[in-house]
Amino acid sequence: MLLSTSSKTLNLTSPQVMGILNLTPDSFSDGGRFVARDAALRHALQMVRDGAGIIDVGGESTRPGADEVGEQQELERVVPVIELLRAELDCWISVDTSKAVVMREAVSAGADLINDIRALREPGTLAVAAESGAAVCLMHMLGQPRTMQQAPGYSDVTVEVLAFLEERLSSCEQAGIARERICLDPGYGFGKSLEHNYELLGKLGRLHATGLPLLVGMSRKSMIGQLLQRDVTERLAGTLAAHLFALSQGAHIFRVHDVKDMSDAIRVWQQAAHYQG
Numbered sequence: 687m688l689l690s691t692s693s694k695t696l697n698l699t700s701p702q703v704m705g706i707l708n709l710t711p712d713s714f715s716d717g718g719r720f721v722a723r724d725a726a727l728r729h730a731l732q733m734v735r736d737g738a739g740i741i742d743v744g745g746e747s748t749r750p751g752a753d754e755v756g757e758q759q760e761l762e763r764v765v766p767v768i769e770l771l772r773a774e775l776d777c778w779i780s781v782d783t784s785k786a787v788v789m790r791e792a793v794s795a796g797a798d799l800i801n802d803i804r805a806l807r808e809p810g811t812l813a814v815a816a817e818s819g820a821a822v823c824l825m826h827m828l829g830q831p832r833t834m835q836q837a838p839g840y841s842d843v844t845v846e847v848l849a850f851l852e853e854r855l856s857s858c859e860q861a862g863i864a865r866e867r868i869c870l871d872p873g874y875g876f877g878k879s880l881e882h883n884y885e886l887l888g889k890l891g892r893l894h895a896t897g898l899p900l901l902v903g904m905s906r907k908s909m910i911g912q913l914l915q916r917d918v919t920e921r922l923a924g925t926l927a928a929h930l931f932a933l934s935q936g937a938h939i940f941r942v943h944d945v946k947d948m949s950d951a952i953r954v955w956q957q958a959a960h961y962q963g
């Protein structure tokens with residue numbers, strides 16, 4: 687399984703760890719301590735040393751209830767850091783944004799993957815993504831971050847998430863984005879109850895019907911915290927368990943804060959899986 691841009695390819699035969707680089711003062715887990723650019727670079731370098739194959743750069747918090755950030759502010763947070771990372775790192779760089787202008791400037795600055803929690807539904811984003819040549823992650827979200835957790839409802843969450851992703855996929859193909867450039871993501875925590883999240887994890891294998899790589903991100907999220915009654919600094923074991931389950935269901939890319947721990951967990955899991963009957 688591969689994920690390609692117009693000029694490079696990421697091998698997904700082995701699981702890939704995507705390290706989270708939050709450049710937001712209100713980011714729910716880092717408390718915005720990586721706002722300074724040199725601190726951001728140091729953190730990214732450490733995540734690559736710890737095994738990250740992708741660094742995900744975000745300038746607008748996507749946690750439930752988060753306020754939106756203006757275009758100019760997001761550009762100022764994200765673009766200089768991507769330029770800095772591009773100059774220093776060989777790994778893939780993804781930009782976590784839903785704004786067309788941020789996508790365009792981020793790819794110009796060196797981003798390889800557009801990670802859009804709104805699956806290219808915002809104005810102009812399909813066209814910008816198509817002409818950028820970057821790879822794309824299409825994620826399912828019900829509603830908007832500010833209100834999505836108020837009362838999410840589905841008749842069958844897995845069926846509806848799959849249908850949404852297939853619809854977005856066909857929109858992308860019509861816009862000229864080749865399937866080889868696309869990966870899909872069920873969007874854990876984005877308009878889902880605790881039950882919805884675990885049903886979607888248990889049935890993650892259903893999403894292989896698309897034939898595309900799967901990206902999952904459950905790191906330190908409330909689906910871990912609510913189940914275990916743990917605050918955000920005590921969710922590593924639950925995070926690793928959830929991601930290893932996703933790995934066992936064939937997921938390819940894991941979006942996490944704790945890169946070293948996830949890399950270690952994957953290596954141990956793969957060592958045993960190698961001998962599986």
Ligand SMILES: Cn1cnc2c(O)nc(N)nc21
Nearest residue numbers: 748782825871873874902903
């Ligand atoms: C930005 N962001 C926060 N959570 C995420 C998730 O689960 N997937 C993707 N693709 N991006 C996310």
